[in-house]
Amino acid sequence: MIPDPVTYAASALSGPLLLVLAAFACLLLPLFFRQLRGTQGIMALGAVLIAIIFLRRAPSAELSLFSGALLLSPLSAYLWAFTLGVLTLVILLSVSRPAAPEESQGEFYFLLFMAAIGLMVLVAAGDLFTAFIALELLSLPVYALAGIRRSKPGLEAAYKYFMLGAFGSGMTVMGIAILNALYPALTFAALKVGPAQPLALAGFLLVISGFAFKTALVPFHMWVPDAYEGAPTQVSAFMAAAVKTGGVIVLWRLFSLFDGGPIREIFWWLAVITAVSANLMALAQKGLKRLLAYSSVAHAGYIAVAFFGGRQGFEAVLYYLPVYAMATIGAFSVALLLEKDEKGPLIEDLAGLAKSRPWLAGAMSAFMFSLAGVPPLAGFFAKFYAFAGAVNSGYTSLVIIAILMSAVSIYYYLKVTVVMYMKPAANGHPAEPPGIMEAVIFLLAAGVLLAGVFSRPLLILAAEASLWF
Amino acid sequence: MSAYSLAAISFVLFSLAAAGFLTCGSLVRMLMFLELMLNAANIALVALGSGTVSQAYAVMLFAIAAAEAGVGLALIIALASVFKTLEAENIRELKG
Numbered sequence: 138m139i140p141d142p143v144t145y146a147a148s149a150l151s152g153p154l155l156l157v158l159a160a161f162a163c164l165l166l167p168l169f170f171r172q173l174r175g176t177q178g179i180m181a182l183g184a185v186l187i188a189i190i191f192l193r194r195a196p197s198a199e200l201s202l203f204s205g206a207l208l209l210s211p212l213s214a215y216l217w218a219f220t221l222g223v224l225t226l227v228i229l230l231s232v233s234r235p236a237a238p239e240e241s242q243g244e245f246y247f248l249l250f251m252a253a254i255g256l257m258v259l260v261a262a263g264d265l266f267t268a269f270i271a272l273e274l275l276s277l278p279v280y281a282l283a284g285i286r287r288s289k290p291g292l293e294a295a296y297k298y299f300m301l302g303a304f305g306s307g308m309t310v311m312g313i314a315i316l317n318a319l320y321p322a323l324t325f326a327a328l329k330v331g332p333a334q335p336l337a338l339a340g341f342l343l344v345i346s347g348f349a350f351k352t353a354l355v356p357f358h359m360w361v362p363d364a365y366e367g368a369p370t371q372v373s374a375f376m377a378a379a380v381k382t383g384g385v386i387v388l389w390r391l392f393s394l395f396d397g398g399p400i401r402e403i404f405w406w407l408a409v410i411t412a413v414s415a416n417l418m419a420l421a422q423k424g425l426k427r428l429l430a431y432s433s434v435a436h437a438g439y440i441a442v443a444f445f446g447g448r449q450g451f452e453a454v455l456y457y458l459p460v461y462a463m464a465t466i467g468a469f470s471v472a473l474l475l476e477k478d479e480k481g482p483l484i485e486d487l488a489g490l491a492k493s494r495p496w497l498a499g500a501m502s503a504f505m506f507s508l509a510g511v512p513p514l515a516g517f518f519a520k521f522y523a524f525a526g527a528v529n530s531g532y533t534s535l536v537i538i539a540i541l542m543s544a545v546s547i548y549y550y551l552k553v554t555v556v557m558y559m560k561p562a563a564n565g566h567p568a569e570p571p572g573i574m575e576a577v578i579f580l581l582a583a584g585v586l587l588a589g590v591f592s593r594p595l596l597i598l599a600a601e602a603s604l605w606f
Numbered sequence: 607m608s609a610y611s612l613a614a615i616s617f618v619l620f621s622l623a624a625a626g627f628l629t630c631g632s633l634v635r636m637l638m639f640l641e642l643m644l645n646a647a648n649i650a651l652v653a654l655g656s657g658t659v660s661q662a663y664a665v666m667l668f669a670i671a672a673a674e675a676g677v678g679l680a681l682i683i684a685l686a687s688v689f690k691t692l693e694a695e696n697i698r699e700l701k702g
Contacts, residue, residue: 266663273670277677284681289699292685296697299681300636303674304627307643310667311620314647317663318613318654363700427701480700 446526
């Protein structure tokens with residue numbers, strides 16, 4: 138049964154509110170009750186599972202709350218489910234391998250929850266200013282999370298991410314100030330009038346570059362490799378899956394304000410430059426986390442290609458995001474499982490994995506093939522739909538470049554697999570009894586396979602959500 | 607002073623701050639330039655915007671700028687105690 142709008146809004150909003158409560162509970166309760174120390178991860182996991190229970194099938198309508206600041210629709214329900222899923226996975230990873238030192242456990246989950254709430258608000262934001270505040274709520278905790286170990290690589294990652302991210306925020310604020318002067322309101326519906334004057338164009342450019350920093354489109358990607366490499370691997374997984382999603386959704390909203398003109402042209406160039414340079418730079422990488430960082434930039438480029446497909450493209454983006462998230466979180470989990478220091482394993486360290494831990498190697502190959510886009514894994518269908526939409530809208534040259542670069546990317550994804558299966562191990566991998574980590578990895582590997590072979594349910598959900606944009 | 611000259615001041619301030627951010631090498635100075643960028647944008651918001659909504663936006667931006675300064679200073683203190691330097695070129699653990 139589909140509930141009436143008011144009941145739905147009440148139950149939908151209790152999800153994020155519950156996460157706020159849980160965040161403070163994780164931060165404060167262990168300070169007062171000594172016996173709760175060390176259980177923050179379990180508390181966080183419980184809270185997320187309860188928040189998932191509050192997810193409801195949304196009524197087919199768009200509810201505008203707080204005078205248009207929040208829009209609840211099947212789209213927001215879809216993306217909130219996605220956010221909670223990513224959050225659950227990251228919490229599971231951090232329960233099994235704590236990312237933060239003992240005394241910072243509470244802060245870690247507090248910051249993680251705050252970032253997740255920021256993402257939930259960001260994807261439901263109905264106006265540009267709310268989107269900006271939500272973006273800050275998403276990024277500020279992640280800056281701190283990257284450096285939570287207070288170690289050299291982590292802090293360097295955090296400061297690089299912070300400086301460039303805050304620079305992007307500054308540009309966004311200036312753009313918002315300009316647009317605020319030129320338009321009667323900052324809601325996305327009111328901005329749709331189109332830029333009549335060059336000043337409005339400047340405003341949009343500033344806002345778009347600010348959000349492109351978060352989505353990691355080239356040339357706004359400089360922070361990505363260092364931030365992903367130095368941050369704790371659980372946090373890198375969160376950055377790749379969640380922070381990127383927030384940027385993508387807002388960029389999509391901005392992109393669809395225009396039917397043509399210079400902004401579309403700029404997006405065209407952003408997509409091309411991102412797809413080409415990220416894949417070329419990824420070829421030379423030796424570290425697994427750095428490789429995944431460049432892969433994340435490249436996938437942002439493919440998503441930008443999908444923007445050109447209109448509604449069909451948006452449907453593809455909504456399918457792409459969970460598929461990419463599963464593969465990249467899975468690959469980061471394997472990196473986490475094998476890492477000996479904070480920078481994560483080198484690709485060569487995976488040598489001989491197929492012999493010592495064949496199942497793990499199989500799962501890792503599934504993630505790599507999905508990222509590369511090999512059928513029948515989900516990554517192939519995601520790319521196929523993303524590119525098909527753009528071809529149908531007549532952007533064939535763009536798609537040809539993207540497909541060529543995606544063929545280049547097969548080289549470096551395959552390199553990981555080849556190392557695992559063909560190279561003898563230099564020093565053997567210690568066999569550990571399987572735990573939560575292995576469960577997460579196999580779950581994700583199964584997800585990557587099933588979302589490809591049986592893609593219909595997810596596609597139907599994505600199609601339904603894309604109507605409410 | 608008219609709203610337009612205020613806006614002109616804010617644009618100049620913003621460009622100077624952005625240029626300063628991109629050219630200086632010390633983390634503390636970079637953080638100061640970041641704050642300057644946000645405040646310049648705030649001036650533009652109040653000078654050009656009409657109605658009370660823009661002013662409400664400006665007040666919310668104070669809070670955001672403060673939060674950003676908080677996180678930035680915390681990072682800088684942690685960096686100073688671990689790396690013993692605050693020059694960006696000396697903090698090079700990661701490749702690239």
